[in-house]
Amino acid sequence: MTEQTDVATDLADSTNDASLERTRRRSDEIEAQIEKDPSGFRVLTGDRPTGNLHLGHYFGSLLNRVRLQRAGVETWVLVADYQVITDRDGVGPIRERVLSLVADYLAVGIDPDASTIFAHSAVPALNQLMLPFLSVVTDAELRRNPTVKAELDATGDRPMSGLMLTYPVHQTADILFCKANLVPVGKDQLPHLEQARVIARRFDERYGRAGDGSRPVFPRPEALLSDAASVLGTDGQKMSKSRGNTIELGMDADATAKMLKRAVTDADRHITYDPVNRPEVSNLVLLTALSTGRDPHEVAAEIGDGGAATLKKAATEAVNEMLAPVRARRAELAADPGYLLQVLRTGNDRANAVAEATLAEVREAMQMVY
Structure with a gap:
């Protein structure tokens, strides 16, 4: 050879x-x-x-x-x-x-x-x-x-x-x-x-x-x-700096909320965790779960018929709470x-x-x- x-x-x-x-x-x-x-x-x-x-x-x-x-x-x-x-x-x-x-x-x-x-x-x-x-x-x-x-x-x-x-x-x-x-x-x-x-x-x-x-x-x-776990971008595609679909560590809470508000979901109001058939919805469920240390199936079941708006609200609160100390420290360092x-x-x-x-x-x- x-x-x-x-x-x-x-x-x-x-x-x-x-x-x-x-x-x-x-x-x-x-x-x-x-x-x-x-x-x-x-x-x-x-x-x-x-x-x-x-x-x-x-x-x-x-x-x-x-x-x-x-x-x-x-x-x-x-x-x-x-x-x-x-x-x-x-x-x-x-x-x-x-x-x-x-x-x-x-x-x-x-x-x-x-x-x-x-x-x-x-x-x-x-x-x-x-x-x-x-x-x-x-x-x-x-x-x-x-x-x-x-x-x-x-x-x-x-x-x-x-x-x-x-x-x-x-x-x-x-x-x-x-x-x-x-x-x-x-x-x-x-x-x-x-x-x-x-x-x-x-x-x-x-x-x-x-x-x-x-x-x-x-x-x-x-x-x-x-x-x-692999987290997708807010458009349902791979999270990438070049696609503008990322939630940056240095973003403030308001910017994060705006990004997640326009995240792609689907027409089914009932929230489930099904990465194969519902990748966009499941990505928001996963993001919420990772940010809170919970199981994604548990998160989905809790939201249930709350729909995309409730899911996005839960994801926003979870991400912002998790990143709050990181962002505070980062602001000090950047200064x-x-x-x-x-x-x-x-x-x-x-x-x-x-x-x-x-x-x-x-x-x-x-x-x-x-």
Whole structure:
């Protein structure tokens, strides 16, 4: 089997049913290990600063990051600013968005003393790892990556940028520079993590090992599969900053009420929780349930024949009450950009120290120490 066929098989296998089940079982084992002793794990996670964070992020990833941090797992949180331009013509109001991201992180409970928050544009050694990593992958392999393939299919006549093509390799550098061995992901992101595992293995096989040669330079990162509920946008579609259907963490109560008032429902007055047949209504039920820590079937039964208006009122009250302390803290943080910058700079300093040490190991393994 050639290397090219090998990686194609690895990426395809990462999302088939049998592989997903194995990954799920291993993820459960890791959760049990974390409960016993979190010291053996280092997590890498993060977001692109393309807009303000919203409830999809809150329920989908932010709460899990806070949980892992509080469990004692060493957590690295990436502000992926360079990756903004993988599929955009410019960075937009990037400084404002980066600071907004940091404010959101701190407001939901990410502790800068316990977690490292950093921007990868500020870590040169991290980005330099892309050069040796690119040497162990092929153009064809990258084009078969699901994210790259979807972008290629969507571009039409517009050429795809080299940065977009190498996006999976950049993500690998983000994961491996700090030797993260655990990455919280949904099943759709498993091919990216598998790409990182392939690159780590190939680097070891092609260039050798650091120090006395007894250990590889990079770990093979594993997936921590997320069971987080997926919250739709107010239009019933995937919650997305670009669609304008999000409830942002930084919105005030009135803006939240307006967004939910115009949320899509259906003509049936009786409220039920049926995500398959009534996705829009069920999304509002789920949002209410998640915000109050209740079962969605119980919420639906309680509203009963109250109709969409009663459901929207319940969702609005639940979301606003849940987010009130987060929003209060966020307002304090946003009023002090100097503090936000200091948090980011401290995290950047930590990241640079680790990245430079990793790059030194890479140079040694590649016999490029002069």
